[in-house]
Amino acid sequence: MVDRLKNKVAIICGAGSIGSGWGNGKATAVLFAREGARILAVDVDIAAAEETKKLIQDEGGECCIAKCNVAKASEVDGMVAYCIDLFGRIDILHNNVGIVRLGGPVETTEEDWDLVQDTNLKSAFLTCKSVLPHMELQGGGAIVNVASVSGIRWLGVPYISYSTTKAAVIQLSQSVALQYAGKNIRCNCILPGLMNTPMVQESVSAAYSDGDIQKMIAIRDAQVPMKKQGDAWDVAYAALFLASEEAKYITGAQLVVDGGLTCSAVAPQ
Numbered sequence: 472m473v474d475r476l477k478n479k480v481a482i483i484c485g486a487g488s489i490g491s492g493w494g495n496g497k498a499t500a501v502l503f504a505r506e507g508a509r510i511l512a513v514d515v516d517i518a519a520a521e522e523t524k525k526l527i528q529d530e531g532g533e534c535c536i537a538k539c540n541v542a543k544a545s546e547v548d549g550m551v552a553y554c555i556d557l558f559g560r561i562d563i564l565h566n567n568v569g570i571v572r573l574g575g576p577v578e579t580t581e582e583d584w585d586l587v588q589d590t591n592l593k594s595a596f597l598t599c600k601s602v603l604p605h606m607e608l609q610g611g612g613a614i615v616n617v618a619s620v621s622g623i624r625w626l627g628v629p630y631i632s633y634s635t636t637k638a639a640v641i642q643l644s645q646s647v648a649l650q651y652a653g654k655n656i657r658c659n660c661i662l663p664g665l666m667n668t669p670m671v672q673e674s675v676s677a678a679y680s681d682g683d684i685q686k687m688i689a690i691r692d693a694q695v696p697m698k699k700q701g702d703a704w705d706v707a708y709a710a711l712f713l714a715s716e717e718a719k720y721i722t723g724a725q726l727v728v729d730g731g732l733t734c735s736a737v738a739p740q
Contacts, residue, residue: 475715477507480558482551484541484598485567486512487519490669495617496567497523498703499710504532506711508563511554512536541568541594544601551601560609563714564602566595566616569636571674575629584632591636592643599647603656611655615713616644617706618660620729626665627694628678637662641725648723657722659713664729665691667700696731 481503488494496514504510504527512527512534514520520536527534535557539550554561569591572583595616606612620626622637641660648658672684679687691700709728712718727733 473506475506475711475717476503476563479503479508479562479714480511480554480560481508481563481565481714482511482513482554482561482598482602483565483567484513484539484594485569486510486523486536487514487516488522488669489516489519489673492669493703494668494670495663495666495703495706496565497526498707499565499567500534501526501530501532502704502707502711503563503565503714504534505530506715509558510534511550511557513539513541513550515540541566541598542589544597547594547597547601551598551605555605561602561605562612564598564606564612564614565710565714566598566614566640568594569617569619569633569670571630571633571670573628573630573675573678574632576631578629579632587632587636591633592639595640595643599643599658603647603651606656607651607654612657613714613718614644614647614656614658615710616640616658616660617710618644618662618725620662620664620727620733622662623725624733626732628675630675630678644725645723652722657713657718659718659721659724659726661706661709661713662725662727662729662733663701663706664727664732665695665700666702666706667691668703694732695729696735699730701728701730 485496618640619637621634644660
């Protein structure tokens with residue numbers, strides 16, 4: 472199937488990758504472009520956004536970029552206005568921005584708590600706040616937020632600031648979904664499980680085997696009933712479904728993408 476997003480305009484927040492390889496936002500931007508969407512690739516790291524843009528344009532897709540700290544209201548409003556100036560509308564908002572800081576309630580500093588709350592949660596609130604009036608005026612749209620199974624399960628690693636934001640993103644998504652259900656605006660979220668992405672390797676490896684990435688991968692693979700972590704494309708294809716007309720009767724949902732993890736009780740030893 473092709474052209475599932477033909478003529479749609481999609482804002483992808485967090486469209487760059489923190490390191491080499493495929494992050495969730497980068498894969499989603501490329502996949503949406505392959506399906507016919509015009510992309511505004513948004514990232515605080517403009518070089519990472521440029522890399523995503525080049526990948527899309529090399530495949531014949533259409534992509535512009537915007538540098539934006541999505542935890543700042545003025546920057547978000549400017550980015551959304553820029554998208555309207557470029558494309559005239561916004562059909563899809565995909566919120567993928569997220570960071571991890573390790574630590575439980577005692578170990579986590581106030582500074583890290585505030586940073587994670589702003590980056591992971593406030594950003595989704597601000598982008599929805601700025602985009603929703605445009606979607607309402609144009610008669611509809613789709614919002615896809617990336618949460619995490621850590622918002623509903625303990626995964627064996629203490630990162631209370633991260634898991635708290637992901638639980639909040641789930642409720643934020645439901646609240647938006649129900650308030651705007653009668654206005655042809657859908658809002659859903661994806662709950663990835665244990666994923667093997669550049670962000671995970673950089674941010675979480677210290678919690679496993681003294682930072683040995685290969686040991687971390689083996690431990691996390693063993694936790695998953697399917698015996699393998701997911702990757703960025705698993706999240707991207709879930710986002711594609713929720714953003715497309717195939718999901719036209721789905722709103723307020725949490726799509727779990729976790730290889731069966733939340734059906735089990737396996738934690739790292």
